[in-house]
Amino acid sequence: MPTFNESIQLTLNGEPYAIAPGLTAADLVDQLGLSGRRIAVEINEQIVPKSQLATTPLADSDQVEVVHAIGGG
Template sequence: MQLTVNGEAKLIAPGSRVADLVRELGLDGRKIAVERNLEIVPRSRYDLDALAPDDRIEIVAFVGGG
């Protein structure tokens, strides 16, 4: 199925969850925030929330420093 991730089209297996997408992108789930269709996805729901065709996902990484 097709999603939009950070403005770019992305194909992912049907039935995938937020956690599957995070793993596929090689990201550390502890250092990012995920927004799905303009709503923040709590980290505790990454393994529970199934993605749907045409979902719009925004992922931002936390960056330390000053």
């Protein structure tokens, strides 16, 4: 985990979370051990398509929600 001076602060699923600067949403998903799982990522109340996770940078104070997609009907 980065130290406070070299990290950016997010809110991840309602909790404070620190990451290294320059990470993308895909990097965060990987860091959380969720790569390859059926999940949805929302940043600042906007759903990020899976195809754009690798090109979506994270910034200080972003509000990030990562939820497991559940199928059924």
